[in-house]
Amino acid sequence: MEPTREVLLDLHRRMVRIRLFEEAAGRLAEKGQLPGFLHLYVGEEAVASGVCANLTNADSITSTHRGHGHLVAKGGQFRPMMAELMGKATGYCNGKGGSMHISSLELGMLGANGIVGAGSPIAVGAAFSHKYRDDGNVAVAFFGDGATNIGAFHEAANMACALQLPIVFACENNEYGEFTRRDKTMAITDIVDRAQGYGMPGVIVDGMDAVAVYEAAAEAVARARAGKGPTLLEAKTYRFYNHHGVQNLGLKYRPDSEVEVWKQRDPIFTLEARLITLNVMSAEDATAEWDLQRSDIADAIAFAEASPLPDQDQLLEDVYTKMIPVMA
Amino acid sequence: MSDTTEVRSLSYVMAFNEAVRLSMRADESIFCAGEDIGAFGGVFGTYGGLQKEFGERRVVDTPISEQAIIGLGVGSSVSGLRPIVDLMFMDFVCVALDQIVNQAAKLKYMFGGKATLPLTITMAGGAGLSAAAQHSQSLEALLCHIPGLKVVYPSNPYDMKGLMVSCIRENNPTVMVKHKRLLGMTGPVPEDLYAIPLGVADVKRPGKDVTVVSFGRMANESLAAADVLASEGIDCEVIDPRTLQPFDTATVVESARKTHRVIVVHEAVRFGGIGAEIAAQIQEEAFDFLDAPVGRIGAPFSPVPFSPALEKHYVPDAISIATGIRNLLGRPVPGA
Numbered sequence: 311m312e313p314t315r316e317v318l319l320d321l322h323r324r325m326v327r328i329r330l331f332e333e334a335a336g337r338l339a340e341k342g343q344l345p346g347f348l349h350l351y352v353g354e355e356a357v358a359s360g361v362c363a364n365l366t367n368a369d370s371i372t373s374t375h376r377g378h379g380h381l382v383a384k385g386g387q388f389r390p391m392m393a394e395l396m397g398k399a400t401g402y403c404n405g406k407g408g409s410m411h412i413s414s415l416e417l418g419m420l421g422a423n424g425i426v427g428a429g430s431p432i433a434v435g436a437a438f439s440h441k442y443r444d445d446g447n448v449a450v451a452f453f454g455d456g457a458t459n460i461g462a463f464h465e466a467a468n469m470a471c472a473l474q475l476p477i478v479f480a481c482e483n484n485e486y487g488e489f490t491r492r493d494k495t496m497a498i499t500d501i502v503d504r505a506q507g508y509g510m511p512g513v514i515v516d517g518m519d520a521v522a523v524y525e526a527a528a529e530a531v532a533r534a535r536a537g538k539g540p541t542l543l544e545a546k547t548y549r550f551y552n553h554h555g556v557q558n559l560g561l562k563y564r565p566d567s568e569v570e571v572w573k574q575r576d577p578i579f580t581l582e583a584r585l586i587t588l589n590v591m592s593a594e595d596a597t598a599e600w601d602l603q604r605s606d607i608a609d610a611i612a613f614a615e616a617s618p619l620p621d622q623d624q625l626l627e628d629v630y631t632k633m634i635p636v637m638a
Numbered sequence: 639m640s641d642t643t644e645v646r647s648l649s650y651v652m653a654f655n656e657a658v659r660l661s662m663r664a665d666e667s668i669f670c671a672g673e674d675i676g677a678f679g680g681v682f683g684t685y686g687g688l689q690k691e692f693g694e695r696r697v698v699d700t701p702i703s704e705q706a707i708i709g710l711g712v713g714s715s716v717s718g719l720r721p722i723v724d725l726m727f728m729d730f731v732c733v734a735l736d737q738i739v740n741q742a743a744k745l746k747y748m749f750g751g752k753a754t755l756p757l758t759i760t761m762a763g764g765a766g767l768s769a770a771a772q773h774s775q776s777l778e779a780l781l782c783h784i785p786g787l788k789v790v791y792p793s794n795p796y797d798m799k800g801l802m803v804s805c806i807r808e809n810n811p812t813v814m815v816k817h818k819r820l821l822g823m824t825g826p827v828p829e830d831l832y833a834i835p836l837g838v839a840d841v842k843r844p845g846k847d848v849t850v851v852s853f854g855r856m857a858n859e860s861l862a863a864a865d866v867l868a869s870e871g872i873d874c875e876v877i878d879p880r881t882l883q884p885f886d887t888a889t890v891v892e893s894a895r896k897t898h899r900v901i902v903v904h905e906a907v908r909f910g911g912i913g914a915e916i917a918a919q920i921q922e923e924a925f926d927f928l929d930a931p932v933g934r935i936g937a938p939f940s941p942v943p944f945s946p947a948l949e950k951h952y953v954p955d956a957i958s959i960a961t962g963i964r965n966l967l968g969r970p971v972p973g974a
Contacts, residue, residue: 406747415716415753431712435710436717466706468701468703469710
């Protein structure tokens, strides 16, 4: 399905928002203003944006340790996101989750996840809910190439196919599992080769091309909504920064020349050039969009910095849902 | 429980089954999923007949995929359903540990309280069937150590039904452990839907000389030991906590202050067992009332053996419990 002008602008906006959020987070981390680990999504924006542009808030997604992009693409607001990264009480998780567990159930974002591969079984559960209620909604499990080497992924893929659940398995193949090249850890080149083993279609898409991702995801999501079962979507992509933190060049496990080649295919600038050529937006429109989102980021950082830290009395809150005693 | 309800004899396994059945009739958001629970009815008949009544939509046969089974429960509970997922054997917790410990137990907290997981995980625990080292374990201490989980372990049919109803109604991830050797145990069970609150211990036998804290099958063995000791003039108070997490410390401490002697009995290995935690809590809260160190009876530190000849020495029973209580009290063995 050829995306409309509105969809193209929407894809651009989602990607710009992800990029600016991540760059800002990276700068704050460099200054020591973010506690904990930080896994940046820069370079992979087309995947989350292209997939989530096909979803509503009622659809569910599960995410990864590299999860900010998924939340932004699902409609996450910068203020509670930035506050969460700073461990503030006003964050999406009241400061209890941080970068690796950021979530918004209202937006159908069932959490970033610190355990590689753990999101897929949870997405299966969400997809089961949608089928059980027959509500027409779907679940999308985002995960990386590395996650397809862990048992949880295989159990989830098989169960989803056995139960014919409305789910899309969206693999972000960025060629590295943490600090190890993908080809050192699997004997196949394409993750989609695994799809056939479970009885679902596997589709490869250029993960640096937001429109291509959007179109492939549209088909997979439509298939799920129509009750025709799961799809494995593999987006070939690349992270511009290190596994964690902000270093991009001079890393021991991947050559700088490789990074430079991928950066030439920057998904945002590629789309932007295309939209300008197609007269969907002007260069001025593009600049205005970046400026608009930059001001949103500045506002969010100011909000987060001014926000209170959680009170000590919050430490033991939310371990359990409080129950009204049920007597016999 | 209402006064009008019919009370008849029912087995432990059918009390479980009835709790699920009545709860499912009352709440459309409840479904069950697990290996062999549908057409087959579960390896111990625990889910027998449920698929026939509720259909394949609500009683789901899953692949042998414990991580995905718990994930199914996590994802569906956090998105509004009330799943009951079955792991068959308690030993299989180890296969699904990430989804139980890192996901189910922590999601609510990690999400700043915004998630609710009304999830029940059922499993059969305990030894005594020559099921050997991978199908006989008692791993409750491991589960009780994880903030976010609740752990329930009934010792008789009446408690089973009432506690299982509470597990299903519970808005937190809750582990219901059924003891394999109790599945055929019968006892009075009302026909209606009643709930026993979680976290409330039951004094199964009042007594004044020594407090015996025990749960699951060991609660019954402890009661049998108490009968033997009664003939020797030892009056045991047997307390069944029924829920291990949260643990009803108050009831146990109150008893300890009365009897001045406490022994904890469980089937799990003694080292690092929940008896160690219970003993520590008693000593923190009732040290000045104790006339002896808190005793512990449990399995020796080995995997569960296969041969019945070995297994009978592994699992505590009424005889070894009675011996342990006599030793705690410094009483001679009769006739010795």
